[in-house]
Amino acid sequence: MQWMRITVLACVVAWSFAMAEGLDGAGWLHRHADGPSAGIASLIDPSLVTSASRTSYGVPYELAFPVCEVNHESRYWDENFGIPPLGTWLLVRSAESGLSTLCTVVGTFGFAADEARLVNISPRVADALGVDPDDGLFGILVEEYLWNVGSLADTRSMFLEQPQAYFSRMEPYLSLPNLESLGPAVGGSAVWGAIPDQARDRHVPPPSVPTSVPDTPVAPDPPSRPPPDGFPHFPWPVPPPSVRPVEFPREFFPEAHTLGRIDAMLHEGLRSVGYFDQSYYYVPSGFAVVTRLEQINRDATPKPEPERWPPALRITHRWSLSTYLRLLFTDEVPVGYGRVLVFVVTDDDCVVVSDVCGGERTEVDQETVNVWLEGGIGRLPMSMADIELGDSHAVWGIVYEFEKPPAGEPYQTFNREHQGQNHFIQAGIWGYFEAR
Amino acid sequence: MAVVGFRRSMTKISYPWYGGALFGFALLFAQSFVGRFDTNFVEAWNWFAPHVVPTIGIITSALIAASQRKSDERTVDTAIYRLALLASWTYVVFLNLTILAIPFALVNLEMYPLEWLQGANAIIGVFQGIALGFIGFFYGKADA
Incomplete structure (x- = not known):
């Protein structure tokens, strides 16, 4: 036998x-x-x-x-x-x-x-x-x-x-x-x-869960709705961002009880500060909104239009005598700065790839974020809009920042000079929600 | 045919070369000092020296030789003198503009300084060749 x-x-x-x-x-x-x-x-x-x-x-x-x-x-x-x-x-x-x-x-x-x-x-x-x-x-x-x-x-x-x-x-x-x-x-x-x-973490063998049955039954979580057909999934947990994710206070979204309502507020806020190109993805129990790659200044403020939205990151400078002399007589190297903002609404505590949350530590490049913008859909599917927000739902702001050196491809930077919140302040989004 | 004195015209032709070389030297020195070329400042000097030193050497030796003559009655066709002077000024101005354009090369062409300087060699070489050609012609046409 x-x-x-x-x-x-x-x-x-x-x-x-x-x-x-x-x-x-x-x-x-x-x-x-x-x-x-x-x-x-x-x-x-x-x-x-x-x-x-x-x-x-x-x-x-x-x-x-x-x-x-x-x-x-x-x-x-x-x-x-x-x-x-x-x-x-x-x-x-x-x-x-x-x-x-x-x-x-x-x-x-x-x-x-x-x-x-x-x-x-x-x-x-x-x-x-x-x-x-x-x-x-x-x-x-x-x-x-x-x-x-x-x-x-x-x-x-x-x-x-x-x-x-x-x-x-x-x-x-x-x-x-x-x-x-x-x-x-x-x-x-x-x-x-x-x-x-x-x-x-797909690379870590999953640990066994004790097989004992608890004495007291625990009420199951309310079932979350599956993503509608054709709603693409965002990488989850999201790839390591350039700075720590920022949790937007729930007070920024008063009376937002559904994903649809929070999306409307986000959408309006983003448009008010110039982010018209947005791409939607599915994440567990929520959605992610990806903005277009924008060119920014060193202080994280957006470049003025139309420099703000180049097809590819490049080095730009506002010329002045001091700028010229600095570049001539110092070792300063001009660098182009860019970023992509990703807003994630989810009830998952593990939003970003980390040792604790697992996930693959892939570096995000310019091509990746361009694919993100092209790969999503233009709005939150109606079938997800009426999903109720739970207490554990949060709105996360995630920043992917890039530097474009002379004669080189843009690369993702980490913890450059700003905290995550500063990016949203300089972009005007934080102020928009604060002022509401 | 109008002519000019050789010694006097040679001195005038030396102005752009001495002046241009001194200006370029000062620029490179300052840039080397602040680290504009990072640790590759020797390469920057290697780029600069061949562009001025040979011609300055010829001009200097010609001036010394002329000064040792008791009387230098040589003359040169004015047109040739003017062309040699113009070519010299053009060349040294272009040479120094190349150095002064480093910031624009960094931003607009995304080229590092040395990369830019070496890339400009081809065009600078043309100007240098024209200038040297006219100076050589100037010497050759000096009548005793």
């Missing part, structure tokens, strides 16, 4: 039974009868599942195959067999509150000789993210099931030669009573709501 360990990278959800008009096991089988595994379920003897356990942890949802990052067996599958087709089989399991959930598995299998392991992603999180099984996106929280399974003596050869069949042979286990014996989702909603920060 050989034990198999199966790691399934999984995602997401089609729907939960509670939400999907009472779809039951029969519904699952029916749905799946048209799939590639139809007719093979009878090969498995459910009685050979001897034990099961489960852990939960977070992985970056923006990764197509999050667990690939931490599981070499998955890579093995990925490299050798490619990605199994969506909907290869479905997993029926108990979700929080004991509700059964239907998930579409899109991941890959690992392989080991002594156990079987299955990973899937919480449908609740997937729902919150608005993940569509067909678009290949993934959720944040991962549940990992570890099953000891017997009677798969020929699995290794099937795994190597007939991967599709191997997938299919796991099906019966997914509806076994053993699964129900696992009880409700690990940690219940407390686990769903607590994503380990470290797990946001």
